[in-house]
Amino acid sequence: MTTLPIPLSNPKASYLEHQEAFDQAIKKFLDSGYYILGPEVQGFETAFAGFVGLKHCVTVNNGTDAIVLALRALGIGADDEVITVSHTAVATVAAIEEAGAIPVLVDVDTQSYCMDPNLIEAMISEKTKAILPVHLYGNPANMPEIMKIARKHGLLVVEDCAQAHGARINGQMAGTFGDAACFSFYPTKNLGAFGDGGAVLTNDPDTAGRLRLLRQYGWKDRYVSNIVGVNTRMDELQAAILNIKLPFLEADNQRRAQIAMRFCQALQNLPFQLPNMAENTEHVWHLYVIQSEDRDNLQRFLQENQIGFGIHYPQAVHQQPAYLGRLRGSDNLPVTEALIPRILSLPMYPQLAMEDVDRVIEALKAWAKQR
Numbered sequence: 001m002t003t004l005p006i007p008l009s010n011p012k013a014s015y016l017e018h019q020e021a022f023d024q025a026i027k028k029f030l031d032s033g034y035y036i037l038g039p040e041v042q043g044f045e046t047a048f049a050g051f052v053g054l055k056h057c058v059t060v061n062n063g064t065d066a067i068v069l070a071l072r073a074l075g076i077g078a079d080d081e082v083i084t085v086s087h088t089a090v091a092t093v094a095a096i097e098e099a100g101a102i103p104v105l106v107d108v109d110t111q112s113y114c115m116d117p118n119l120i121e122a123m124i125s126e127k128t129k130a131i132l133p134v135h136l137y138g139n140p141a142n143m144p145e146i147m148k149i150a151r152k153h154g155l156l157v158v159e160d161c162a163q164a165h166g167a168r169i170n171g172q173m174a175g176t177f178g179d180a181a182c183f184s185f186y187p188t189k190n191l192g193a194f195g196d197g198g199a200v201l202t203n204d205p206d207t208a209g210r211l212r213l214l215r216q217y218g219w220k221d222r223y224v225s226n227i228v229g230v231n232t233r234m235d236e237l238q239a240a241i242l243n244i245k246l247p248f249l250e251a252d253n254q255r256r257a258q259i260a261m262r263f264c265q266a267l268q269n270l271p272f273q274l275p276n277m278a279e280n281t282e283h284v285w286h287l288y289v290i291q292s293e294d295r296d297n298l299q300r301f302l303q304e305n306q307i308g309f310g311i312h313y314p315q316a317v318h319q320q321p322a323y324l325g326r327l328r329g330s331d332n333l334p335v336t337e338a339l340i341p342r343i344l345s346l347p348m349y350p351q352l353a354m355e356d357v358d359r360v361i362e363a364l365k366a367w368a369k370q371r
């Protein structure tokens with residue numbers, strides 16, 4: 001009997017799961033004659049704002065633009081410093097620079113892999129305007145502590161929620177702590193479109209109003225720019241897909257959690273460091289990331305056994321050629337730098353069958369034994 005490869009993630013499985021609904025929605029979209037920023041977008045903005053628990057949701061074309069526009073809408077730009085992490089998707093740091101601001105890096109903590117609140121104050125300067133924590137892998141950053149520091153120093157907070165749709169701390173949704181929350185709907189995300197998508201959420205009507213202008217050339221009235229904006233609109237097709245998927249998000253996150261618990265139980269006595277879950281936080285398992293001191297060897301073994309994996313990320317942002325040696329804070333990121341050569345993401349998506357989870361577990365056990 002031949003066994004099929006197990007992918008790291010599988011957005012097509014989410015299409016097949018609700019295929020009829022998607023096919024109908026695509027036909028309806030084509031028939032509607034309304035293709036960009038129409039009723040599907042409006043419907044999704046209302047529904048997603050309700051899901052997160054914030055008053056305003058402004059959709060954009062992708063999660064990177066969501067961060068750029070959130071910063072610009074909050075008045076952050078040239079010469080302003082934004083404190084963030086290097087252990088993240090490059091998009092976080094790229095977006096800060098695209099907004100014209102200056103990224104300043106702090107290290108992550110060894111347990112959550114998210115921004116270490118204890119290190120923020122040392123990096124605050126006269127230029128600091130905002131803190132931009134990332135809820136990495138689906139695990140929320142320590143927002144209560146980060147908010148205390150932000151309030152003390154009068155700083156704005158923009159949350160990068162691209163990997164954390166539905167994550168909670170003490171029952172409070174990630175994205176509702178700061179001044180703006182930025183989401184990505186890239187196909188593999190916990191809530192993913194079948195193309196690019198993003199959104200900024202906020203409780204502040206003025207910020208929301210500026211976001212609506214910024215995402216479409218600064219137009220208040222059509223063809224007349226009140227401020228300098230860009231084109232980063234969500235199209236109706238992606239909004240229609242997201243409207244179908246949103247009601248399943250919580251259940252999908254629970255399926256991810258079941259898979260994660262199976263991994264946690266089965267792998268605990270093997271030579272891996274497993275993810276930690278802080279008390280009172282709800283991790284939504286965008287990725288299940290283990291650490292191994294023998295990662296190269298493990299990668300080869302998984303490849304031979306047709307088990308998909310990922311490295312998120314192979315280089316921290318400050319180590320990448322485009323950023324090397326030029327970001328403040330780069331010289332003091334020991335936890336980030338120790339994580340990079342050890343991390344490995346195991347297959348994780350809601351439709352992943354438990355038999356396949358067990359195949360991954362058996363392969364890891366076999367690797368540990370023959371090592």
Ligand SMILES: Cc1ncc(COP(=O)(O)O)c(C=O)c1O
Nearest residue numbers: 062063064089091092162184186
């Ligand atoms: C942490 C983080 N921030 C921002 C982004 C940017 O999102 P997008 O790819 O939709 O631009 C991503 C996704 O790649 C991400 O993982």
